[in-house]
Amino acid sequence: MQETLFAGIDVSTQGCKIVVIDTAAEKIVHVDYVNYDEYLPHFNTKNGVIQGLDEGCSESDPKMWIEAVDLIFKNLKNSGFLPKRILCISVSGQQHGLVALDNTGKLSRQRSKLWNDFSTLEECCILTEEVGGQDVMIREVGNSQKTGYTASKIFHMIRHEPEIYEKSATLFLVHNYINWYLTGGTKVMEPGDTSGMALWNPKTKKWSKKVIDVIDPGLLNKIPSLRPADKSIGFISKDLVKRFGFSPQCMIDAGSGDNMYGAVGTGNVKPGIVTVSLGTSGTACTVLQKPFIDPEGEIASYCDSTGNYLPLICVSNLANGYNAVLKKYDISHKEFNRIVGRTKPGNGGRLLIPWYTGERTPNLPLASPVYFGFKPEDFSREILCRAVLEGHVMNLYEGFQRMPMKVREVRLTGGLSQSEAWCETIAHMFEAEAVPVEGEGAALGAALHAAWVWNKELKHPVAIDDLTSSFVRLNERQRKKPVKEHVESFCIQKRLFHALSQRIRGEEGEDPFMLRSQLVRFLKNRH
Secondary structure (H helix, E strand, C coil): CCCEEEEEECCCEEEEEEEEECCCCCCCEEEEEHHHHHCCCCCCEEEEEEECCCCCCCEEEHHHHHHHHHHHHHHHHHHEEEEEEEEEEEEEECCCEEEEEECCCCCCCCCEEECCCCCCHHHHHHHHHHHHCHHHHHHHHCCCCCCCCCCHHHHHHHHHHHHHHHCCEECCCCHHHHHHHHCCCCCCEHHHHCCCCCCCCCCEECCCCHHHHHHHHHHHHHHCCCCCCEEEEEEHHHHHHHCCCCCCCEECCEEEEEEHHHHHHHHCCCEEEEEEECCEEEEEEECCCCCCCCCCCEECCCCCCCCCCCEEECCCCCCCHHHHHHHHHHCCCCHHHHHHHCCCCCCCHCEECECEECCCCCCCCCCCEHHHHHHHHHCHHHHHHHHHHHHHHHHHHHHHHCCCCCCCEEECCCCCCCCCHHHHHHHHHHEEEEEEEEHHHHHHHHHHHHHHHHHCCCCCCCHHHHHHHHEEEECCHHCCCCCCHHHHHHHHHHHHHHCCCCCCCHCCCCCCHHHHHHHHHHHHCCC
């Protein structure tokens, strides 16, 4: 019998997951997850991040990710599930992280700066100024320079750790590093994750000589070659075959970033669907057939993993504000839903801008939160719960709204995706039906991509949307439709959020006090 098993591995900030699918049976046959803090305590991390570093630094030891992969392979072997039956593996990795190796394959820098590292603000400013300003930067790489992206991490190493940069022979992104490990030494990149480096333009498909020359004219000698996203890069290493029992014919496909595979894992492979991820950070992305370059540089311009494009908005604040409220009032997720259910959308004109730990979108690494329209007696459990919910969703929508598309459906993934309150608020805010996705997110997307690539290379191709439709399950019981009266109040509230955000940043715009008065009158007349 022909084997039809494919594996996806997601190396995220907090843990490592594997999903194995059987495409013939159209079912998931194995899932395993390793939380770094719990299973690998010797790395001394909290939420997967090394503690005690300077303010703004967010780093992890790449060896932790390799140990996690070994552990899920060990568990796979010990579970009675035969690794030799897996035909192809694909890796999803947290985007933007920088992993540096010397010419012997050892880490030249013992820690990797992560996507949420804010320590490179100065480098972003220098890069932008040296190339001629933000407009020129966006023309060069399709994006503005943000602290999360990889270019400023490399520049930071050159400026602050030149001896480490000098001995670095290879500069990887996270998933490329895991691929290097899986194959026993293959050094390649692919367009999806690479387009988040802010060195390579996803529209022109070229490296920016201007940006590279500012950093180091010889930089490309340290960056692996670029390969297509829809092809394999080699076979699994002899060492992993020996230790865990994989077939030597098990292919490794190009892999991609977690956002690219998060889209695949939610069935977001054609225009009209938006994937919203509700986790530590919040993202909203959609698939387009043509590249979209945001002239303001707020919406990230990426390639996806299937030959299309994936404009994406990312806010670094999302679950942090929510979790803080749960902790402060000692309430559960269910109790939060009940509390919010007793309050009214619009929150009586009270608004929270939830920039708790700096913000990525808008690009404000030094930002702090703002409470607007609150009287002294308004800092109650009910009002704050509603403010946190609406503030975080509006902060995400604020960046997303400039995407050139009509939203047909919003699909929710991540830790808060099954929350009725979050789902309902997103439906009203995005003015479209919202539905949670049941399943395994980026790891499932990686497994589906592995099946897609393997079938394509074996000359019996299958459409990627046929694969996703067989595996992506929507929680129809939680589907929410936008309610007209709530949409109307949120339209005013979104204008208020935008106006207040502009004022804080010193930009001209509508008067937030007038808009708040308008919102309060609207809410009063409605009730």
